[in-house]
Amino acid sequence: MNLTLTGTADACSPVATHAIGQEAAGTVAATLKALADPLRLRMLSAIASDPRGESCVCDLAELADVSQPTVSHHLKVLKDVDVLTSERRGTWVWYRINPSRRSAVTALLDSFAPATMTAPSEDGNSEDRDIRPDFDIRITHLADELAAEIPELAPETVLSIVRESYTSLARTAKVTGALVPLTERFARQRLADITRDRNHSVPQVLFVCVANAGRSQLAAALVNQIAGGKVIARSAGSSPAEIIHPHVRSILAEIEGDAAAARFPKPLTDDAVRAADVVITMGCGDVCPIIPGVRYDDWAVGDPALASREGVEAIRDDIEGRVRALVNELIH
Known part of the structure; x- marks a missing residue:
């Protein structure tokens, strides 16, 4: 008996594809090739994590036992694929992440790199x-x-x-x-x-907002400046942001100088609330745990995230007036 096969169950049926375009693939490949060097990745990580938002060649030269020209060469490779931008100031060149590539750098350093190094624990x-x-x-x-x-x-x-x-x-x-x-x-x-020993310490104030990236940071900095150590100020966020708002950071630098570079958004903890004598909420609602003996107030002030530089300065002035009244109350 002769049998004629007219088809198979696993026959391939071509479908439309949605692959990346050839030109885009070439650009991505060039960028990945530029990043395919351990020292370049370390320099990229150092620049991205620098609290100043940029790094100098002299800082990056300390990452490895190589000459400064070698460091400059690697940085030029990253600059040629638009991952970095640079600016010369005097005798030094400063590098920062290209704003248009920051999300891609974040994905690479904060997601892809850890995923290649860590295996899930057995107990989940x-x-x-x-x-x-x-x-x-x-x-x-x-x-x-x-x-x-x-x-x-x-x-x-x-x-x-x-x-x-x-x-x-x-x-x-x-x-x-x-x-x-x-x-x-x-x-x-x-x-x-x-x-903290409440009986032998100066008053402590905790400022809480949603992101801890604007008004609560300003309030804490102003308390520390105005009180001169007679009141301690903390700040926290119910849902902390990744970074402090740029306009706020520049004003913090005016208030605290170089110390402002150490500021970063922090999550709210029960420990911080329990240690405070006064908790000031700033637009975050009823997120603070109620601890006996702690005084709670709410300040209705503007949100720097929605304001211009001039608007942030007005918010700072509003907060400063409230802070001066609070500090005067606590130390007299």
């Missing part, structure tokens, strides 16, 4: 997945150092605070290069709040 613990192996060693070392400075707290308590601080900041970090120093600052603040 999300907090363990948040701390990559290389960071876990550094975080544990940081906890040991802080525990030695604060003998009144159990080492396991300090380790827990440090790990929680890292995990909280990592959820909103744009890049991971600065996470360890930011974790140290945040953990130190939390540990200071936990060990």
Whole structure:
């Protein structure tokens, strides 16, 4: 018997494709080729995580034991594919991430890089997945150092605070290069709040807004400037942003000078509320836990995220007037 096969079940049926275009693919390939160097990736991470928003060639030369011309060559490669922009000031050249490429750099450094280095834990613990192996060693070392400075707290308590601080900041970090120093600052603040003795310390005020990227940062900076150490100010956000608003950061620099570079959005914690004598909410609603003995006020001030530079200056003036009245009340 002769059989004629007229078709098969797994025959290929071509369909329309939606692949990236040839020109776009060429551009992406050129960029990926430029990034395919460990030192270039480290320099890119250093620039992206620099609190100044830019890095000097002299800073980047410290990343590896290579000559400055070699560093300049690698930076030129990244600049040629529009990942970086540069500006010469005097004898030095400063580099920053090209604004049009920042989202791509963020995806590469904050998402793709950790994914290639970390395997999910067997028990599916999300907090363990948040701390990559290389960071876990550094975080544990940081906890040991802080525990030695604060003998009144159990080492396991300090380790827990440090790990929680890292995990909280990592959820909103744009890049991971600065996470360890930011974790140290945040953990130190939390540990200071936990060990605060209300009977032998100056009044403490906590300013809370949604993003901790504008008004609460301004209020805290103004308290520290006006009170001269007679009142301590903290700030936090119910849903912290990735960075401080640019207009606000420039005004913070006018208030605090170089110290403003250390400011960053921080999440709200029960420890901060519990340590405060006064909690000032600024447009974040009823997000603060109610702790007995803590005074709560709400300041209806404008949101810098929606304002121009002139508008932010007006908001600062409004907050400054309120801060002066509050500081005068607390120290007299």
